[in-house]
Amino acid sequence: MARDGGAVVDILAAAAAAVLLCCFLRPATAMMVDTIRYGPPRGPYRLGAVPPVDLGNTNSCVAGYGGADGESTPMFRLCIPTSVAFTDDGATLVGEAAKNHPAAISGFKRLLGTRFDSPDVRSAAEHLPYKIVDWCTRTHIEVNAGGAAARSMYPSDVASIVIAELKARAEAHLGGEVHNAVVTVPYYFSDGPREAAMNAAAMAGLMTARITGEPPAAAVSHGLHRNKLRDGGNVLVLHVGGGTSDTTVLTYDNAVFEAIASYHDLHLGGDDFDGKLADHFTQLIKHRHGIDIAGDDLAVAKLKAQCERAKKTLTAAGHDTAQVNLHSQLANGVNVSFSGSLTRPQFEELNHDLFQRVISLVEKAMAETKRVPGFDMIDAIVLVGGSTRIPRIRELVKNYFDGKETATATSISSGAVAMAVVVEPDEAVVHGGGLLSHPMEDGYLCMGAGGRRQIGSPMDRCYHEF
Structure with a gap:
């Protein structure tokens, strides 16, 4: 009997060890946390060596400079649907090939680095066409392919497939390999989702040389950092994408865009x-x-x-x-x-009713600014995401601000980087990331006075400081 009791104890101990391994070990393909977080040593990169990657719920983009012919300009921008599918014969489809597949997986950006018991995940479970499961408190996506038993994957594993495709397309355009990237993330991403985004890039073969917020990148894409704003000027960035919407109010102080108010809706687009x-x-x-x-x-x-x-x-x-x-x-x-x-x-x-929910995000962000000392007015409005092309949304925003015009593609001034381009709303973030990836870009600093960082995180690394 005593011997049997000892066996039971051994089994329980082994089970407990397995649970600990399950919960605390990262996937074998992931890189060490410190390596992902802090990136490569800071220093100048050659033009085109660090393309920006913008992972979206509906579409994802990569941009940069250069090409196989050696030309350094203009900036290229390539976008694909954020869709992954696993076929019955074991193949993996990504982008356009996966979008219309019956088992397509999309909209997983909102799941990056989340706990399964979080309110956002519970809400997502009601909207997503695929099943998400609890794996040691972390959110996993259940994948079915052919007659094989269902398996689960981290959202960052699925995201890495999309990023790998973007990397391959960028390399085909550039005619050479790339190993580093600027990763853009929403302002509302906490450290967990940010790290998951960098982890996805790492699994795709890209070291995160810099991680930056999407709203500042959008503001940079319209040249608002180049003598277009007064010191202390304010910008409202409204993003309405395919699956999510958010509004962020930025203030431009000491050469850095900092968020002073932000609201988001993970199921509006x-x-x-x-x-x-x-x-x-x-x-x-x-x-x-x-x-x-x-x-x-x-x-x-x-x-x-x-x-x-x-x-x-x-x-x-x-x-x-x-x-x-x-x-x-x-x-x-x-x-x-x-x-x-x-x-x-x-x-x-x-x-x-949905358009009113979009304007409600603007109203909430503007109400928050009233509690910010010294805030006076919005100097510029930037619209981001394909859904902001809808005339009624633009009209509602304009009416809210008493007829104030939004930033337009034709109003872009590129400053030191000599370019005359049209930036579409769904490419604004990756275009801004491209400007920030230029090794000679000197119009927008990663850190402002006193080492303040634009997204309030030590993960924002300035790789092009001299």
């Missing part, structure tokens, strides 16, 4: 606008044809893709009507053939 349209047409199909497609995932996905196209059509100047067509065979064998139209007023009415 273009995907939600598309969902509203899809719900509308699902009901319209049911009313006209007596067919409910709501339970057919393939048909719903096709309809949502059509709604996204209609949204983009109505966003473009000169288009007031868009067509939505669905031709699909449902799982029960019923054929659906539908064609309908969507006007701009209909689109705006269907998404009225």
